[in-house]
Amino acid sequence: MTHVSHSVDAADSRSLWSLSVDERAYVAFVADHDGDNICQRLADMGFLAGRSVTCLVTPGFGAPRVYAVGGSTYSIDKRTAQLIRVVNERPA
Amino acid sequence: MRDILLVGAPNSGKSALFNRLTGLKHKVANYPGITIDVGKGHLVSDTNVSLWDFPGTYSLTAVSGEEQVAIDNLRCALNDDREAVIAMVLDATRLEKGLTYCLQVAREAARSKKTFIVLLNMMDIIENDDLELDIAGLQAALGVPVFPVSARTGNGVNTAEQAMVSGEFDLPPWAETPDVLISGSAQQIGDRFSPKGDLLVRRQARLDHWLLGTVSGGIAFVSIMTLFFQAIFTWAAPLMDGVEAVVLSMGGLVASVMPSGMAADFINDAIFGGLGAFLVFVPLVFILTLIIGALEDSGYLARAALICHRPLSYFGLSGKSFVPLLSGVACAIPAIYAARTMSSMQERLLTYVAIPLMPCSARLPVYALLIAILIPDGTFFGGLIGWQGLAMSAIYFFGISTALLVAALVSRLGNDNRRGQPFILELPAYRVPIARPILRSALNRAWHFVRKAGSVIFMVTIGVWILGYFPNGGEDLAGSWLASLGRFIEPVFEPLGLDWRYGVAIIASFLAREVFVGTLGTIFGIENADADPAPLADQIAASGLSAASGVALVVFFTIALQCVSTVALLAREAKSARFAITLMVGYFVLAWIVAWLVFVGSSALLS
Numbered sequence: 015m016t017h018v019s020h021s022v023d024a025a026d027s028r029s030l031w032s033l034s035v036d037e038r039a040y041v042a043f044v045a046d047h048d049g050d051n052i053c054q055r056l057a058d059m060g061f062l063a064g065r066s067v068t069c070l071v072t073p074g075f076g077a078p079r080v081y082a083v084g085g086s087t088y089s090i091d092k093r094t095a096q097l098i099r100v101v102n103e104r105p106a
Numbered sequence: 107m108r109d110i111l112l113v114g115a116p117n118s119g120k121s122a123l124f125n126r127l128t129g130l131k132h133k134v135a136n137y138p139g140i141t142i143d144v145g146k147g148h149l150v151s152d153t154n155v156s157l158w159d160f161p162g163t164y165s166l167t168a169v170s171g172e173e174q175v176a177i178d179n180l181r182c183a184l185n186d187d188r189e190a191v192i193a194m195v196l197d198a199t200r201l202e203k204g205l206t207y208c209l210q211v212a213r214e215a216a217r218s219k220k221t222f223i224v225l226l227n228m229m230d231i232i233e234n235d236d237l238e239l240d241i242a243g244l245q246a247a248l249g250v251p252v253f254p255v256s257a258r259t260g261n262g263v264n265t266a267e268q269a270m271v272s273g274e275f276d277l278p279p280w281a282e283t284p285d286v287l288i289s290g291s292a293q294q295i296g297d298r299f300s301p302k303g304d305l306l307v308r309r310q311a312r313l314d315h316w317l318l319g320t321v322s323g324g325i326a327f328v329s330i331m332t333l334f335f336q337a338i339f340t341w342a343a344p345l346m347d348g349v350e351a352v353v354l355s356m357g358g359l360v361a362s363v364m365p366s367g368m369a370a371d372f373i374n375d376a377i378f379g380g381l382g383a384f385l386v387f388v389p390l391v392f393i394l395t396l397i398i399g400a401l402e403d404s405g406y407l408a409r410a411a412l413i414c415h416r417p418l419s420y421f422g423l424s425g426k427s428f429v430p431l432l433s434g435v436a437c438a439i440p441a442i443y444a445a446r447t448m449s450s451m452q453e454r455l456l457t458y459v460a461i462p463l464m465p466c467s468a469r470l471p472v473y474a475l476l477i478a479i480l481i482p483d484g485t486f487f488g489g490l491i492g493w494q495g496l497a498m499s500a501i502y503f504f505g506i507s508t509a510l511l512v513a514a515l516v517s518r519l520g521n522d523n524r525r526g527q528p529f530i531l532e533l534p535a536y537r538v539p540i541a542r543p544i545l546r547s548a549l550n551r552a553w554h555f556v557r558k559a560g561s562v563i564f565m566v567t568i569g570v571w572i573l574g575y576f577p578n579g580g581e582d583l584a585g586s587w588l589a590s591l592g593r594f595i596e597p598v599f600e601p602l603g604l605d606w607r608y609g610v611a612i613i614a615s616f617l618a619r620e621v622f623v624g625t626l627g628t629i630f631g632i633e634n635a636d637a638d639p640a641p642l643a644d645q646i647a648a649s650g651l652s653a654a655s656g657v658a659l660v661v662f663f664t665i666a667l668q669c670v671s672t673v674a675l676l677a678r679e680a681k682s683a684r685f686a687i688t689l690m691v692g693y694f695v696l697a698w699i700v701a702w703l704v705f706v707g708s709s710a711l712l713s
């Protein structure tokens with residue numbers, strides 16, 4: 015089960031994985047994955063609502079992709095990237 | 107004297123600072139009152155001051171059971187009533203990353219009345235690129251002293267050191283701040299003070315486009331790994347041969363000045379033989395640590411993990427297991443050390459499970475002998491492909507597949523059926539590696555191996571020597587205790603169609619798998635079987651070893667953990683002798699069962 019706590023409507027957002035190379039978006043919220051603190055860890059690493067995030071590289075063969083957020087660069091696999099919801103406009 | 111506790115997020119340069127402050131001299135020690143080992147060193151400028159290097163985490167909130175242990179211990183150290191200075195290392199170029207953690211720790215420090223300061227590291231990059239960073243403003247916003255430093259150039263380190271040793275500062279103003287405000291403030295401070303622009307990120311991304319691109323990245327990956335692999339074989343091999351030659355000739359020299367007899371034999375074969383048995387690994391451990399250190403420091407290791415992650419995740423492994431597994435194709439010893447780059451113990455243990463199954467080079471002479479017995483020396487496709495070479499490839503393929511399948515099985519059994527852990531890996535900036543700390547850690551690791559694994563290997567070697575030497579003074583291996591033991595365990599190998607001679611060789615090969623060949627040579631009365639296995643192969647074939655038994659032996663050696671050095675080191679590194687022994691016994695049983703099935707199957711096929 016996945017439950018979320020956020021102010022942005024889930025319908026307006028899309029997953030971080032949908033970003034193409036050099037595309038920029040803003041973090042809307044991070045869906046809480048059942049049981050673990052991944053949501054918390056992503057927040058600690060800089061994936062906070064309103065932060066801008068850019069997709070830097072999408073290596074082939076379904077490999078984890080590379081994203082820049084808050085001056086840091088992370089590689090994230092599909093499953094985890096899909097927990098991160100982004101929107102095109104900076105949330106108010 | 108106050109203690110200094112170094113904390114910070116991974117890749118903030120904490121180890122680099124620790125090395126600089128302690129002059130690279132440190133050991134693993136126990137901080138009073140806590141249960142995990144942390145790095146301990148003394149300030150170069152004042153050896154009365156102890157510096158403690160706590161494991162890097164991203165915050166005081168754990169995401170795994172293992173991290174929970176590390177964090178509980180850190181909290182414990184933060185909250186005791188010892189006089190200590192907490193120094194939080196922040197990466198100035200990636201400020202946002204560490205700020206929540208910084209404020210969380212500042213709050214703990216304030217509550218337990220400990221001095222808290224921030225070491226703002228990587229200032230050399232900020233200065234070189236003319237990035238703007240308002241340190242005074244940051245200091246005011248954080249409410250704690252901030253010292254700009256560079257672990258790489260050493261700038262600012264002295265000033266910071268002075269402050270840590272004798273500075274008096276107000277306690278951080280966060281003692282009563284609730285969690286939401288901590289993370290909110292961290293976000294605000296990060297947004298406000300982080301160096302503006304994405305110059306650094308862009309620069310990295312350009313390189314990443316190349317090194318992670320589907321085609322260019324593939325080529326780069328294969329080239330770097332080929333180079334890495336070559337280095338182990340071509341650079342380490344002469345050194346290993348050299349070490350072996352020196353130890354052997356020293357043994358010969360010592361024995362030659364002694365009257366011949368048991369004492370001389372003991373010194374030459376047991377003592378120097380035993381020394382040689384583990385000293386040959388030292389160059390391998392040293393060189394591999396050196397290369398992996400350089401790969402890690404350059405930033406490429408994290409990219410290699412990314413590239414390998416998806417294929418390995420099918421087997422429950424993570425991309426970070428790739429380099430250890432690849433090293434395992436050379437030798438399990440440096441491979442086990444290579445797994446130290448993995449921060450999660452759970453992932454590391456699974457990698458340890460797979461490593462001994464990788465087709466290491468000590469199995470090569472065994473396979474060469476058995477192939478020479480089993481497979482005719484013919485070629486096909488106009489001489490391009492030989493049957494024997496093909497057989498060798500098949501054996502390697504079998505070994506690697508077994509390693510991956512066993513890992514997959516163990517991870518399914520041990521885990522809650524989810525496919526691996528989520529993969530979130532920070533990609534550190536590409537950098538030119540610094541030689542000194544890497545050299546130092548390679549030396550440390552080689553020394554660690556000698557100290558920690560050496561004694562077990564040495565003792566087992568002496569034990570096997572005694573078994574082979576008595577009661578007839580080494581005259582006749584067939585009449586030795588070792589042979590009696592071989593006959594005693596004959597029933598174990600009989601179902602595989604193998605008699606006591608193979609039992610003896612298998613026991614002896616526990617010292618190192620290649621000893622199998624030399625021991626059989628001795629039993630069959632063939633000199634120098636190590637160097638040229640052909641006469642021995644003929645002799646064994648003539649003695650009537652069935653093809654099915656030969657194949658069973660190959661299968662047995664691909665799986666069995668026949669290596670005292672690996673078992674000794676696994677026990678050390680996994681911090682569990684039980685783990686190592688379980689693995690050894692488990693792989694013996696598995697090897698036997700698979701070998702038996704193959705024996706029965708191929709006997710039926712061939713008859």
Ligand SMILES: Nc1nc2c(ncn2[C@@H]2O[C@H](COP(=O)(O)OP(=O)(O)O)[C@@H](O)[C@H]2O)c(=O)[nH]1
Nearest residue numbers: 116117118119120121122227228256257258403
């Ligand atoms: N340019 C620069 N690089 C640094 C500095 N401090 C550390 N590094 C590099 O940053 C990387 C991570 O450092 P390390 O000490 O391993 O980080 P840790 O994970 O916090 O222990 C390594 O490649 C270091 O060589 C610094 O002050 N300046």
